[in-house]
Amino acid sequence: MIRRSAILLWLxxxxxxxxxxxxxRCKEETLAPIVFDDDSESGSLDLARVLAPAxxxxxxSQLDNGALMHWLVEPGDPAFHLRVLLPTSVHADKxxxxxxxxxxxxxxxxxxxxxxxxxxxxxxxxxRAGRVEFAVHGRDRDAAALITAVADTLADAxxxxxxxxxxxxxxxxxxxxxxSAMAAAGLVSVxxxxxxxxxxxxxxxxxxxxxxxxERAWTLLSDxxxxxxxxxxxxxxxxxxxxxxxxxxxxxxxVLGSGKPTATLRxxxxxxxxxxxxxxxxxxxxxxxxLPDSTDLPLRPGASSRxxxxxxxxxxxxxxxxxxxxxxxxxxxxxxxxxxxxxxVAGPISxxxxxxxxxxxxxxxxxLAAIERMQAMAGKPQLxxxxxxxxxxxxxxxxxxxxxxxxxxxxxxSESIDLAQEDREIFAALAREARTMLELxxxxxxxxxxxxxxxxxxxxxxxxxxxGLTSTMRAKLAAKVELLDM
Amino acid sequence: MLRVLLTLGIASLLxxxxxxxxxVHDERLVETVADADAAPTEVIDVxxxxxxxxxxxxxxxxxxxxxxxxxxxxxxDDPDKLPGLVHVLAYQLQQGNRELGxxxxxxxxxxxxxxxxMAVGPGxxxxxxxxxxxxxxxxxxxxxxxxxxxxxxxxxxxxxVSYARSDERERPLVARELIAAxxxxxxxxxxxxxxxxxxxxxxxxSVEAQLAKLFDYRAAxxxxxxxxxxxxxxxxxxxxxxxxxxxxxxxLAPALPAGSATIPASxxxxxxxxxxxGDSLIWAVPGEPRARxxxxxxxxxLNRQLAGPGDPAKARLRCTYADDPRRPLLVxxxxxxDPAQGPEPLIASRLERITKADREPExxxxxxxxxxxxxxxxxxxxxxxxxxxxxxxxxxxxRDAMQPDVRPTRPRNEVLGLPMREQVPGLSATHxxxxxxxxxxxxxxEAAMAEAGELARLAVVALVEAVPRLLDTRAxxxxxxxxxxxxxx
Numbered sequence: 008m009i010r011r012s013a014i015l016l017w018l019x020x021x022x023x024x025x026x027x028x029x030x031x032r033c034k035e036e037t038l039a040p041i042v043f044d045d046d047s048e049s050g051s052l053d054l055a056r057v058l059a060p061a062x063x064x065x066x067x068s069q070l071d072n073g074a075l076m077h078w079l080v081e082p083g084d085p086a087f088h089l090r091v092l093l094p095t096s097v098h099a100d101k102x103x104x105x106x107x108x109x110x111x112x113x114x115x116x117x118x119x120x121x122x123x124x125x126x127x128x129x130x131x132x133x134x135r136a137g138r139v140e141f142a143v144h145g146r147d148r149d150a151a152a153l154i155t156a157v158a159d160t161l162a163d164a165x166x167x168x169x170x171x172x173x174x175x176x177x178x179x180x181x182x183x184x185x186x187s188a189m190a191a192a193g194l195v196s197v198x199x200x201x202x203x204x205x206x207x208x209x210x211x212x213x214x215x216x217x218x219x220x221x222e223r224a225w226t227l228l229s230d231x232x233x234x235x236x237x238x239x240x241x242x243x244x245x246x247x248x249x250x251x252x253x254x255x256x257x258x259x260x261x262v263l264g265s266g267k268p269t270a271t272l273r274x275x276x277x278x279x280x281x282x283x284x285x286x287x288x289x290x291x292x293x294x295x296x297x298l299p300d301s302t303d304l305p306l307r308p309g310a311s312s313r314x315x316x317x318x319x320x321x322x323x324x325x326x327x328x329x330x331x332x333x334x335x336x337x338x339x340x341x342x343x344x345x346x347x348x349x350x351x352v353a354g355p356i357s358x359x360x361x362x363x364x365x366x367x368x369x370x371x372x373x374x375l376a377a378i379e380r381m382q383a384m385a386g387k388p389q390l391x392x393x394x395x396x397x398x399x400x401x402x403x404x405x406x407x408x409x410x411x412x413x414x415x416x417x418x419x420x421s422e423s424i425d426l427a428q429e430d431r432e433i434f435a436a437l438a439r440e441a442r443t444m445l446e447l448x449x450x451x452x453x454x455x456x457x458x459x460x461x462x463x464x465x466x467x468x469x470x471x472x473x474x475g476l477t478s479t480m481r482a483k484l485a486a487k488v489e490l491l492d493m
Numbered sequence: 494m495l496r497v498l499l500t501l502g503i504a505s506l507l508x509x510x511x512x513x514x515x516x517v518h519d520e521r522l523v524e525t526v527a528d529a530d531a532a533p534t535e536v537i538d539v540x541x542x543x544x545x546x547x548x549x550x551x552x553x554x555x556x557x558x559x560x561x562x563x564x565x566x567x568x569x570d571d572p573d574k575l576p577g578l579v580h581v582l583a584y585q586l587q588q589g590n591r592e593l594g595x596x597x598x599x600x601x602x603x604x605x606x607x608x609x610x611m612a613v614g615p616g617x618x619x620x621x622x623x624x625x626x627x628x629x630x631x632x633x634x635x636x637x638x639x640x641x642x643x644x645x646x647x648x649x650x651x652x653x654v655s656y657a658r659s660d661e662r663e664r665p666l667v668a669r670e671l672i673a674a675x676x677x678x679x680x681x682x683x684x685x686x687x688x689x690x691x692x693x694x695x696x697x698x699s700v701e702a703q704l705a706k707l708f709d710y711r712a713a714x715x716x717x718x719x720x721x722x723x724x725x726x727x728x729x730x731x732x733x734x735x736x737x738x739x740x741x742x743x744x745l746a747p748a749l750p751a752g753s754a755t756i757p758a759s760x761x762x763x764x765x766x767x768x769x770x771g772d773s774l775i776w777a778v779p780g781e782p783r784a785r786x787x788x789x790x791x792x793x794x795l796n797r798q799l800a801g802p803g804d805p806a807k808a809r810l811r812c813t814y815a816d817d818p819r820r821p822l823l824v825x826x827x828x829x830x831d832p833a834q835g836p837e838p839l840i841a842s843r844l845e846r847i848t849k850a851d852r853e854p855e856x857x858x859x860x861x862x863x864x865x866x867x868x869x870x871x872x873x874x875x876x877x878x879x880x881x882x883x884x885x886x887x888x889x890x891x892r893d894a895m896q897p898d899v900r901p902t903r904p905r906n907e908v909l910g911l912p913m914r915e916q917v918p919g920l921s922a923t924h925x926x927x928x929x930x931x932x933x934x935x936x937x938x939e940a941a942m943a944e945a946g947e948l949a950r951l952a953v954v955a956l957v958e959a960v961p962r963l964l965d966t967r968a969x970x971x972x973x974x975x976x977x978x979x980x981x982x
Contacts, residue, residue: 058556058625061720081554085873127873146873396604403606403625410557410623411608414877 041067041269043434058402059438060409060416065237066244070255073232073266075273076244079416084241087147089157090417092235092424095205096137096276098227103204105177105212106224107139112173113164113225114141121156125149128156133418136353136425137276139228144413147241154250161258165225167218174221178213186475187362190319193298193472193493194360198323200279203493231258232266233273239416269430275354279323283470287320287378287462294491295484298474316480318374320471321360324459326352327428329436333443334455335359340397341389341452342460345380353425359460365473370480371487378462385456385465388449398444405437535902537723538891541730543737544711548885549726550718550905552878557607558629558719559878560622562636563886565712565745567616567819568685569678575695577657577688580613582704584653586620587611588644595649598635605631612883615672615681616748616780616819618708619886623879626719630729636715637733640708645701651693658688666815667775667822674764674970675777675822677751710734711743716885718878723902745890748780748819750968760967761837765975772836773826774969776962780819781889782910786867787959788823789814790912793863794847795825798856801846805829808839818887823963841966848964850953857949864912864952871911884909914948914955 043064065077095102111132118141122128128145145153163169184192184207192207204212216224236254238244244251267273285293295318326332335357339350347362363377409419419437426436458465472493476484484490536550552559571578589595598620602609607624620639624632663686665672673682695703717726761774778788792812800808807829815822827836850856875881888908891899906913962968 058627060555061553084554085869085876146869148869399625399628400604400606403628405606406555406557406625407607407623410555410877410879414554 041430044431044439058406058441059435060406060419062416062420062434064434065420068244069265070231070236070251070258072255072259074234074236074255074258075266075268075270076236076238076251077270077420078244079237079239079420080243081239081241081416084239084414085147086144086239086413086415087150087153087241088142088144088239088413088415088417089153090140090142090237090415090421091157091161092138092140092237092274092421093228094138094233094274094276095228097230097233097273099199099201099205099276102224102227103202103208103212104206105204105208105216106220107228108177108208108213109170109174109216109221110164110225110228111139111141112177113166113169114160116169116173116176117160117164118143118156121160122153125152125156128153133421135421136351136358138274140421142415142417144415150240150242150247151250154247154254158250158254158257161229161231161254165222165229165260167222170221170225171218174213174216177208178210181208181210181213183210186315186317187319189298190317190362190472190474191360193296193474194319194321194470195358197296197470197472197493198279198283198321198358199276200281226260229258230260230266235270235273237417237420239420270424270433271354271427271430274424276356278356282323282468284467285469286464286467287469287471289463291467292488293470294489296470296472296491296493297476297481298472298493316365316370316473316475316477317362318365318370318471318473319360319362320374320378320462320469321358322459322462322468322470324350324357324359325355326357327355329426329432329439329443330451331455332357332426333440333447334452335459336401336440337394337398337444337447338452338456338460340401341393342381342384344397345384346377354428365476365480367477367479367483370476370484382461382463385453385461388453391449394447394449394452395445398441398447402441402444534905535723536885536905536908537727537901538888538903538908539727539901540742541734542739543734544709544740544742545734545737546714546742546890547727547730548714548716548888548908549723549730550716550881550885551721551723551726552718552881553720554877556626556720557878558624558626558632558717559882560624560629560632560636561714561716561879561882561886562620562639563714563716563818564618564640564708565616565714565743565819566618566707567614568683569615569680569820570707571680571683571685575689575691576683577685577692578703579618579707580660580685581650581653581657581688581692582700582707583611583613583618583620584656585645585650585700585704586639586643586708588649588653590638590641590643592641593635593638595644598639601628601631601635607632613685614817614819615685616817617887619883621879621883626721629717629719633717633730633733637730640710640713643704643708645697645704647697650695650697650700654688654693657686660686662686666813667824668766670766671764671775671970671972672820672822674762674766674972675750675775676820677777681820709743710737711740712745714886714888716882718882718885727901747889750777750779756962756965757967761969761971763971763973766972767975769972769974771971771973772828772830773824774836774840774966774971776823776825776969778814778821778823778960778963780817780821780887782884782887782908783889783912784910784960785816785818785821785887786871786910786912787956788821788963789867789870790860790863790956791847791960791963792823793866794856794860795843797859797863798843798847801842803842804839805831810840810843818884825969835971837966837971844964844966847953848957851950854946854949857953858945860956861914861945861949861952864914864956867912871909875909912955912959914951 062079065079068076070076095107115132118130122130122143125145126149128143128149130141130143133140143153143157189207192203196203196206283293285291287293324335326335332352335350335352339348339359342348349360351358361377363374365373409415423433423436426440427433462469481490536548538548540546566579568579587596587598589597599609602622602624605624605628607622607628609622612619612621620636622632662684669682669684673679715730717730719726778784792814795810795812809828811826811828813824815824825840827839830836830839846853846856850860875884885908957964
């Protein structure tokens, strides 16, 4: 089971890297039919080459409660996987990380008990860009029991008493985040124009949750009209009509409505209304935003100041085409060979973050060195073997990881949603990304890097955030750049 | 079985290159295989002219391929004076040869986003990898080169010793001395992970000689599971070994306990060992998939079997199965037995009832239920390519493997040794489906009841046929306390 921190949403997706049908009375008639792209215009896909699962287009339906369901069938597969995708970006202004943490804890409390009774069943929780997900895994023969367990959990985990218990548990488990996690929360909130509390739950945020706020968090997060269910099973949905009927009827929040009709509309966050128009240096330099509590964090025994202070800079990159997404990914993989750089792709926009540890000696030169390395990389074309190796490693590891993780197609489908602009693209998104990545040439990559990965030239949109700075560091940095307290 | 995730960090960036010697096309093998119809439920199981056994199977769920090279040598083969030798030699086989750089075997998997692992057990050493299918040829090349004149020099040997020494030690479920007694094999009595000091002083020539003696393709099985048809997978393997001289496969003794051809007239044999309660019997389970699967059926049955009419009031049995591809064990502990008689009569009576379960419909139904459960468990556990390949590497060798006209395809479930029973002629569709391993269906009519009874009876017959020694206490050992007890002062 993956342990959850109180840092959620976009941040939670970035932090792990930085710190280490049928007769279910489904409303098919309300959904516009989707014809999935299968890349037939460019000939049949060589799956071995592009490294994508050999899946068929899913059956798409809508449950009675408004949840959208994509059902993937792998005939004869003895395993069953069900993933519920809960968007956090729909009500980003009302939904905080604290409430989300408590709700997920409540779901976990109920689910753990129910799955204990089903052989080989287990669950896990994930955070992706703009959403949280929980998945249950077990045997296909137990599919009905697993669906019912999820239905019952989504029906009763919003009980006020349970939410209060969950809140207590989250508070008890809470540990203040380190500088890296704080800086990541700060960077994401600045770039996406969110409140910091949307990305990071402090202990006081968690303690201050009262019953109405907990209930509102539950309602906002678990509203099936905004959610999606993805299933990977050995049999079609028609064979599990009754269980799906239970899922559609027990899981509801008392509000009628269908919600948005497609997965990408439901799950892709709206781009921020205001985008930064700054570089790190140059005519309109971005102020270095310093997190308010950074100087108050106690130094852990034995911790060096180097590991404590972090400056994180980053930007949003428009990734509305397959090529743009592939370029962003390969550029990040190449950059990561030299710097701690991460990229989150969420359909039309992606977020790039670079982390630099700074020390009291000369914090400015450490940041400068990282930026100069990025500029140097953008200044010369990469060698083809290096590009190919970076692509092979990324694409291969994705499939190997999926195989070791139990061959759960729902996780890959979820990733595909992030790689698609529209629903019709989801089916072939992994394959297209892979093929495009393998066909990129050094000049394309250099042009992309020059435009998007040069923090002092190219396109504006760069911001930076500092966390864990000591007063000495602040003084030294203030001599070089404008500091702005967040 | 020890499984060691390799963390050797020597990442060679050398691109895979074709073998130095051009492969020889083996017409006979290709023709035979091309004729065969490898249905999805079949695997290919052949012996190449060089003596290497190759098993290929299909798993198309994801574009990944598992490659396992299993060599029938283990820590039981450690020389008396050099305990831990096989474990260190296994590490030495990661150090490359004339064509592979040190660590390149691992780097080949890692560079493509794959993983590489090594498992060293008492009777088998495995090199396992899971790679994206686009990198399969590179990984096959590694396994085709691994055993060919491995690099041997002082510095690499000391590294191997160091890697082996830093592996975590494992604590077996059953004491090693008891494993050795059950298997009547003294070679199992030591900790194969303990690295003897003398190993560091071994001369290069000795290392070379030991590698040549113990690690031979003629005693190895290469298993490949990937998204392609098994025939296509075999076609990719065959040329890589075509330049090796044609040699007969080594005759491998089946993983059976010594003297297993007969059951001793008296028994069970007692073994003195410290801190034993004298309440358990231990059996050596034949190290092949079918016996391993049926041993689990038996174990599940013993744990759920109701008391017989002659059993003491609180008598119970607790069975534990300790799995290993080649040296598995079955441990049955008796509770509530008559101390004057010991545990053997109770265990023997329960086993005898199982042997004659065709007279006890409920017990026969329980056996069938356990058979179906283990069948389903194995199918579920072996759903991913790496698990499947690893399990297939323990498959029993065909006796007719070397004959030229032998059909290369075999039913997948047979090779996996899944606990199956015979088909019943004229069985209804529902029950026919049941033969594939689903749980015993609900019985609705007299005819169905009769069919269910017949299925249960067949399960009993199959169990008795598969693991006869496990049903006889005379084939077991009884550990008793060997510590001298302090007498009254």
